[in-house]
Amino acid sequence: MRASRLPGSLACFLALALTAAGCGLSGGSDEGEATAGGCKVDKANVGSGALSGDVKGDITFQTTNLKKDFGDYFNGVIAAFEKEHPGTQVKWIDDPGDATFTQRLVADAQGCTLPDVVNINVNTAIALTKNGYLLNLDQKAPDAGKPFTAAMWKSSTYAEADGTKVHSVLPWYSGGIVQTFNTDLLKEAGLDPAKPPTTVLGLFDDAEKIAKASDGKYFAFLANPQHRIPADWQQMDIKVLSEDGKKFTFADDPKTVQWVEGMTRLYKAGAMPKDSLSSTQDPANVYGQGKLAYGPTNPNFLRFIQQNNPTVYEKTGVAPFTLDALGHTVGAPQYIGVASTSKNAVTALAFARFLTNAENQLAWAKDPNVVIFPSTTASLDDPFFQSVKGTDPFAEARKIVASDRKTATADEIALTPGELNAIVAQIQLAMQGKKSAQDALDEAQAKANKLIEQAG
CATH class of the missing domain: 3.40.190.10 (Periplasmic binding protein-like II)
Known part of the structure; x- marks a missing residue:
């Protein structure tokens, strides 16, 4: 699927820049190594079999231009995750999302230094999936889609190098139309x-x-x-x-x-x-x-x-x-991807799922400084979305979007x-x-x- 038609994508050039790399996934060696996107990775990161192991150690998490306005929220989520999993540490990086964002992300991916957990848009998801830089969640976390609305999860698939469509991202927030x-x-x-x-x-x-x-x-x-x-x-x-x-x-x-x-x-x-x-x-x-x-x-x-x-x-x-x-359609969906090149994929996947769970999505959606809609069924069941008050234009818009959010898809074309x-x-x-x-x-x-x- 090629997806997202709405303006404002932060890494539209990625699709061209990364396809030239021609990278994909390959099986492991006897030494326990494999490759993903041309990078040497742990065998557990690719191929069949769910990820398993202790949630511990350090990971890096990257968002795009969110720290200034939502620092308290993300610091709270990180602190809660670290408390729930003693021995973990999440380093938060917030890219400014300027004109050179794409070049930096391309360099990270091709240099095998993509952040462990990364906030990406549709265009970026297309390119990273095709070139093997994101975990195949169908294999590594078969139950990952349970929290999300059926329509959103079903439509959030991207093609690997051989054309196979997989779930390589967790749906996060989106705007409305x-x-x-x-x-x-x-x-x-x-x-x-x-x-x-x-x-x-x-x-x-x-x-x-x-x-x-x-x-x-x-x-x-x-x-x-x-x-x-x-x-x-x-x-x-x-x-x-x-x-x-x-x-x-x-x-x-x-x-x-x-x-x-x-x-x-x-x-x-x-x-x-x-x-x-x-x-x-x-x-x-x-x-x-x-x-x-x-x-x-x-x-x-x-x-x-x-x-x-x-x-x-x-x-x-x-x-x-x-x-x-x-x-x-949901309108400019944002996703959370886990790098297949991560040296701590178990913890990265655990944090990605924690960040996108119903409780954390709802908490951010309720922030008066943001206008976003969550992707989980439980979040959308909350009275905040089911009983929108007010008759002004903004309230009317929230009512309209909230009314179709459970059946909205991410089926949009990306150019x-x-x-x-x-x-x-x-x-x-x-x-x-x-x-x-x-x-x-x-x-x-x-x-x-x-x-x-x-x-x-």
Whole structure:
């Protein structure tokens, strides 16, 4: 499975960088050693057979840009684990998550120094699993999936080098996906905020009405296709990739042409700011200025608007996302992986499971400074999620997300930055009227498939 469509991934380049390594797993020698990702490891870390042994000794745990705001929480979890398992010590590293994060993680993995327990996103999980750097939990911890919702556990699988899909990560927290909109602007355009669109093309129809009514004073959403690819295509049930994930197929579906033609029509009609076609500006900021009818889909964005643009926040409506055929997805899932190169895999696995258990996930989700949703069934059964109070936009968003969380999956497509850029560049040409939709898609698919071939 290739997964995650939402922006904000911290290590998108990993998929390209690591596939070049061509590493995998191999059996052990008589001396009790084996290899994982080209690194010498203990035989117990690879192959069949559950991990067993005493939970003791030192491990390293890495998160990404969490220490500043959640130091007390993580220090508490670490202290509780060390108390429960005397003789253990967890060293917490918090990577800043800056522009060089990917290069550092690649260097760690290829240098056989990946942290014992590491917080990773979808793109990183894909690359590390393929190259043998994460424990195969189906073999090393067969009961690992019990705490998690069935849908989340089932969908959180990634392919090893031979294409076999395995559970190599423990689901952790995720954001939500909702539809947000400026109710005043919708009314001004003759739209009913109580009847938001339920499909992608329905959203396009409403956007066209906004363009006609706004006269350039405000817009439906930003033009850059990178904000909508491949999310819209998945929602429209477009087959983005072949079954084995080795070839792009989106240009072969007439619905994709329909989507590009719709984006082109909206851009020409003025439903999007002309200067936003290739801009990297943040939609949250533009929405906060009262210039966009539709806002970002992450509920956390609502807190940003509440704090920085309270007037716009009061006008903001929230509704279920336009999921079409995609169904409910969790939105930017975060995982905990255990390095197959760990010299203390038993303790690392024990800590990973402790960190992601229902009690600890719920405790963090209740922190008023964070907007996250847990992955365990017991956490979601708590009244905190089952009896959400309030009628303001933020409370409404939490209600919507919490209502589908038990059936939400992680079935989302991931594109490497190179693939995304290649596709977006062609669609931008179509939106400018420089290419037909089909020609743009054919070229985009050819360029993206070439990148897959180069990555091996």
